[in-house]
Structure formats: C-alpha cells, structure tokens
Amino acid sequence: xxxxxxxxxxxxxxxxxxxxxxxxLAQKVETSEITIRRDLALMAADGLIFRTHGGAMxxxxxxxxxxxxxxxxxxxxxxxxxxxxxxxxIRDGDIIFMDCGSTVxxxxxxxxxxxxxxxxxxxxxxxxxxxxxxxxxxxxGELDNKRQAVHGQIAVEHIRRYxxxxxxxxxxxxxxxxxxxxxxxxxxxxxxxxxxxARQTYLLCDSSKLGKDKxxxxxxxxxxxxxxxxxxxxxxxPYQDFGIRILN
Amino acid sequence: xxxxxxxxxxxxxxxxxxxxxxxxLAQKVETSEITIRRDLALMAADGLIFRTHGGAMxxxxxxxxxxxxxxxxxxxxxxxxxxxxxxxxIRDGDIIFMDCGSTVxxxxxxxxxxxxxxxxxxxxxxxxxxxxxxxxxxxxGELDNKRQAVHGQIAVEHIRRYxxxxxxxxxxxxxxxxxxxxxxxxxxxxxxxxxxxARQTYLLCDSSKLGKDKxxxxxxxxxxxxxxxxxxxxxxxPYQDFGIRILN
DNA sequence: GAATATTTGTTCAAATATAATCAAAATCAA
DNA sequence: TTGATTTTGATTATATTTGAACAAATATTC
Numbered sequence: 001x002x003x004x005x006x007x008x009x010x011x012x013x014x015x016x017x018x019x020x021x022x023x024x025l026a027q028k029v030e031t032s033e034i035t036i037r038r039d040l041a042l043m044a045a046d047g048l049i050f051r052t053h054g055g056a057m058x059x060x061x062x063x064x065x066x067x068x069x070x071x072x073x074x075x076x077x078x079x080x081x082x083x084x085x086x087x088x089x090i091r092d093g094d095i096i097f098m099d100c101g102s103t104v105x106x107x108x109x110x111x112x113x114x115x116x117x118x119x120x121x122x123x124x125x126x127x128x129x130x131x132x133x134x135x136x137x138x139x140x141g142e143l144d145n146k147r148q149a150v151h152g153q154i155a156v157e158h159i160r161r162y163x164x165x166x167x168x169x170x171x172x173x174x175x176x177x178x179x180x181x182x183x184x185x186x187x188x189x190x191x192x193x194x195x196x197x198a199r200q201t202y203l204l205c206d207s208s209k210l211g212k213d214k215x216x217x218x219x220x221x222x223x224x225x226x227x228x229x230x231x232x233x234x235x236x237x238p239y240q241d242f243g244i245r246i247l248n
Numbered sequence: 249x250x251x252x253x254x255x256x257x258x259x260x261x262x263x264x265x266x267x268x269x270x271x272x273l274a275q276k277v278e279t280s281e282i283t284i285r286r287d288l289a290l291m292a293a294d295g296l297i298f299r300t301h302g303g304a305m306x307x308x309x310x311x312x313x314x315x316x317x318x319x320x321x322x323x324x325x326x327x328x329x330x331x332x333x334x335x336x337x338i339r340d341g342d343i344i345f346m347d348c349g350s351t352v353x354x355x356x357x358x359x360x361x362x363x364x365x366x367x368x369x370x371x372x373x374x375x376x377x378x379x380x381x382x383x384x385x386x387x388x389g390e391l392d393n394k395r396q397a398v399h400g401q402i403a404v405e406h407i408r409r410y411x412x413x414x415x416x417x418x419x420x421x422x423x424x425x426x427x428x429x430x431x432x433x434x435x436x437x438x439x440x441x442x443x444x445x446a447r448q449t450y451l452l453c454d455s456s457k458l459g460k461d462k463x464x465x466x467x468x469x470x471x472x473x474x475x476x477x478x479x480x481x482x483x484x485x486p487y488q489d490f491g492i493r494i495l496n
Numbered sequence: 497g498a499a500t501a502t503t504t505g506t507t508c509a510a511a512t513a514t515a516a517t518c519a520a521a522a523t524c525a526a
Numbered sequence: 527t528t529g530a531t532t533t534t535g536a537t538t539a540t541a542t543t544t545g546a547a548c549a550a551a552t553a554t555t556c
Binding site: 002003004005041045047048050051059060063126127130136137138139141142143148154155 | 386
Binding site: 002003031032033034035038053054 | 543544545546552553
C-alpha cells in the first residue's frame with residue numbers, strides 16, 4: 001500500500017476520533033508501527049495533523065493547556081498570604097520587576113487595579129495582568145517552555161536597561177550560611193539581574209524554603225532588602241539582625 | 249493492444265477501486281508491468297490519475313479535503329489557505345520572524361511539529377506555540393493590550409539583533425502605487441524591522457487587502473520577496489512582473 | 497526526583513519499485 | 527516484401543520504501 005493511501009486512511013481516523021496512537025493506526029491501516037511513525041512525521045511536516053508523543057491529534061484539538069498550575073497548587077494559602085503582604089508595599093506609579101517564581105505570580109491578583117509598570121519575564125504574569133490597569137513591559141529572549149518564562153543573555157541585557165523601584169522575586173532556597181540558591185541557573189541569572197537593577201529587593205519566600213539550600217548558590221543574603229514570608233518563628237531573627245526587613 | 253484501450257481499462261479499474269498497484273493492473277490488462285508503468289506515467293502527466301509509489305490512485309482520493317471539520321467562517325478559511333501555503337515554505341532548522349498579523353497567527357497550527365525557531369512579538373503566537381517542538385524567542389518591550397503584541401523602540405532593537413531566514417508578515421493594505429500600508433504606526437515599525445533582518449520576506453495577504461491603501465504608507469513593494477495570497481485573478485500579474493514571487 | 501517503561505530517532509539491510517538501456521516484436525509505408 | 531518507426535518486454539542498475547535492532551529521548555510511576 002502506498003503512502004498516499006495510508007495517508008488518507010490515517011487522516012480519516014484522526015479526523016473522526018480526534019486522536020489516535022501509533023499502535024492503533026498500525027492495526028487499522030495494516031502496516032507496521034515504524035511505517036505509521038514515518039507517515040505521521042511526513043503528515044505533521046505538511047501541517048495535516050499534530051504529532052503527539054505516541055500518536056497524532058487533529059489540529060483543532062492540539063491546543064496544549066499550559067500546565068503551570070500544578071507547581072502553584074502546593075501551599076496556595078501560604079503563597080497568597082505572602083503575595084498579599086507584598087502587594088501592600090506597591091504604590092501607584094511604581095515600576096516593579098516580577099520574576100517567574102510561583103509565589104510571585106500569585107501577586108497578580110492583588111495588583112490588577114494599581115497604576116504601575118510591571119517588568120516581567122513570566123508569561124503567566126503577562127497573561128494575568130494583560131487588559132488590567134497595569135502597564136506591562138515584557139522581557140525578551142528565549143522562552144523556556146517548562147517554566148513559561150524568558151531566560152538567557154538577551155533577557156538579562158533587557159533587564160539591565162531598566163531601573164525599577166522594587167523587585168519581587170522568588171528563590172528555591174535561602175539560608176544564613178549560603179545566601180540565595182536555586183535549582184536553575186537561568187532563573188538565578190534573571191533574579192540577580194532584577195535585584196541589581198531595583199532600588200529595593202523583596203524576596204517572597206514561604207516557610208518551606210527557609211534554611212534550605214539548592215544546588216546552585218547564586219547570591220549573598222545582602223542583595224535582599226525585604227523578606228516576605230509566612231514563617232513566624234524566631235528562625236527569622238538572624239535575618240533581621242543581618243539588616244533584612246521582615247514582613248510576615 | 250493499443251495504449252488507448254489500455255488507458256480506458258486502467259482508468260476504469262482505478263476509478264472503481266480507488267487505487268490499484270502496478271502488478272494488479274498488469275494482470276488485469278494482460279500486459280507487462282513496465283508497460284503499465286509507462287501508461288501510468290502518461291496518464292499522470294495528463295492529470296487523469298495520481299501516480300503513487302507502486303501504483304496509482306483516483307485523483308479525488310489523493311486530494312486532501314480543504315476542511316474536514318464543520319465549516320468555519322469563510323474569512324478564516326481564506327486565512328488558513330494562505331497560512332497552509334506559507335507553512336509549506338518552512339524547513340526544519342529555519343529561523344523565522346512572525347508578526348502580529350491575524351493571518352500570520354493562523355500559521356501556528358501548521359508548524360507545531362517543525363524544528364524551527366520563531367521570533368515573534370505576538371502573544372497569541374507565543375501561546376499557541378508554547379509546549380510544541382518550536383523554539384520561541386519572545387521580542388521584549390512594551391505590551392500593547394489591545395493588540396496583544398509587543399511594540400516600541402526596545403522591540404525594534406531586539407529584532408535588529410537577530411538575522412532570520414524568513415519573515416512572515418501581515419499588512420493592512422498593499423498596492424502597486426503605494427506599496428505596503430498599515431493602520432498602526434507601531435505595527436508598521438515592527439513589520440519593517442523584521443523584513444530588513446530576514447533573508448526573505450513573505451507577505452501573507454488575503455484578497456481583501458490587495459490593491460487597498462491604509463492611511464500609513466510605510467514600505468515600498470520592493471521589500472517583499474514572496475506574496476502569499478488566496479487571490480487568483482490576473483490582478484497579481486503586475487506584482488509578478490515587479491519581481492515578486494506569487495504563492496497561491 | 498529517581499527509576500522504570502514507552503516512544504522515538506537512527507542506522508542498516510532486505511524487499512520492492514522505478515529508470516535506463518537495449519533487443520525483439522509489432523506496425524506502417526512504400 | 528523490405529526497411530523504418532514505434533511499441534513492448536527483458537535485463538540491469540538505481541532509487542525508494544520498509545522493517546528490525548538498538549541507542550537516545552520522553553513519559554510515567556512511585
């Protein structure tokens with residue numbers, strides 16, 4: 001059987017069912033899986049179907065929802081508590097940086113009516129703040145699909161062109177001994193750049209991250225001006241002694 | 249037996265069965281396979297059948313129906329037609345610019361499986377291409393809420409840092425006398441910048457925009473390398489004479 | 497986040513189809 | 527009939543398609 005006729009059969013199945021996996025197509029078209037894969041690759045290159053891992057979908061169904069939620073879903077109340085505290089610090093007219101931390105993105109809901117300019121590398125932040133009172137400056141560069149954020153050299157250069165009043169940043173770990181740490185080099189780079197181009201650096205940090213170290217130590221404690229957290233224990237005292245303002 | 253009578257038999261078999269392979273035809277027509285091949289080549293050249301590897305298909309079966317799904321609006325269908333043509337021009341490994349034109353954004357659905365880098369200022373494009381095989385470079389700058397796109401000086405500078413293979417652009421009007429025109433200065437600025445930093449400029453332009461002028465004339469016809477359109481009339485001839493490749 | 501299971505990309509060899517070349521057969525004109 | 531022309535078939539070389547095996551990439555599971 002020729003590619004042409006297999007193509008027609010595959011197309012028909014995929015259009016009727018919406019999606020189909022390779023095994024199923026191989027059975028129905030009566031050929032091997034490898035041949036189906038090759039056909040699907042050709043058809044996808046022609047824009048006839050959307051190739052998925054393990055099969056194919058019709059184009060109209062191939063809208064992949066951004067799965068950012070699951071990361072946020074952990075500790076929502078804590079994050080919202082922190083975000084609310086941080087939002088109170090923002091004044092109309094402020095120019096602020098927001099990075100792609102999950103706590104930082106919870107800030108959006110509380111600032112939609114503020115007359116401020118937000119400079120951000122985070123797509124979820126952009127989506128949530130677009131068509132609000134907030135004016136948005138999007139940081140350009142390579143998009144990291146997993147994090148739904150822009151990273152890289154170009155992004156850092158973009159940040160350096162701006163001077164902001166406040167930076168609202170997230171980290172993966174913070175400790176007295178090792179300062180700020182992250183599990184992604186690219187995120188750390190952005191965080192550092194934002195911090196150094198803002199008059200005041202706010203670190204949004206839930207209790208699970210306090211006293212923790214991640215593999216990449218990227219900045220000393222001294223870059224932090226304000227630590228916003230839900231933690232209330234005297235674990236915070238040393239940070240305060242260090243000169244960091246605590247908001248909780 | 250003459251070619252004429254074999255032709256009739258072959259045509260009858262292919263029409264009845266939808267498809268047939270060379271071996272089968274050779275048996276039924278009582279001739280050698282090589283003769284069948286020669287006949288099929290002639291018939292295919294005359295557009296009587298569709299030649300496949302190993303045989304032949306009925307033409308109507310070999311053509312992909314324009315739209316399998318419920319009829320979408322005629323306007324969308326036109327744009328999708330243009331977008332599909334444009335998508336076929338894109339090769340794996342290409343670096344392409346996409347602006348915030350409405351036809352341009354219809355391109356997304358057809359290129360999700362391509363291994364390319366897309367540099368764009370359009371949020372809908374980013375949204376539709378994120379989590380696909382396409383690698384995205386987001387142009388930074390001020391976000392225009394109404395257009396869901398990034399504009400301005402910073403954006404233009406961002407574009408200037410990149411050299412792309414192809415630019416896929418939309419306009420609001422194009423005419424022989426006045427070249428390209430737009431209704432937004434900011435969009436025009438982006439379009440111009442993308443065009444001058446791409447080796448080839450593809451203009452995606454439905455028939456309603458051909459021969460029309462909008463208030464802002466911003467670029468001469470000469471920046472266009474390829475005009476992709478659904479228009480088929482000889483209205484296109486002058487553009488072709490001008491040296492523009494027409495894709496329709 | 498690490499370990500496991502799937503899926504995919506790649507390479508290779510076998511099967512199949514096509515193209516090219518040339519000789520044989522059929523057709524046609526005198 | 528003869529010779530020229532066209533068509534057909536056989537043979538060989540080339541190209542394409544296919545499937546198998548394995549390494550790499552990607553989901554999935556806990």
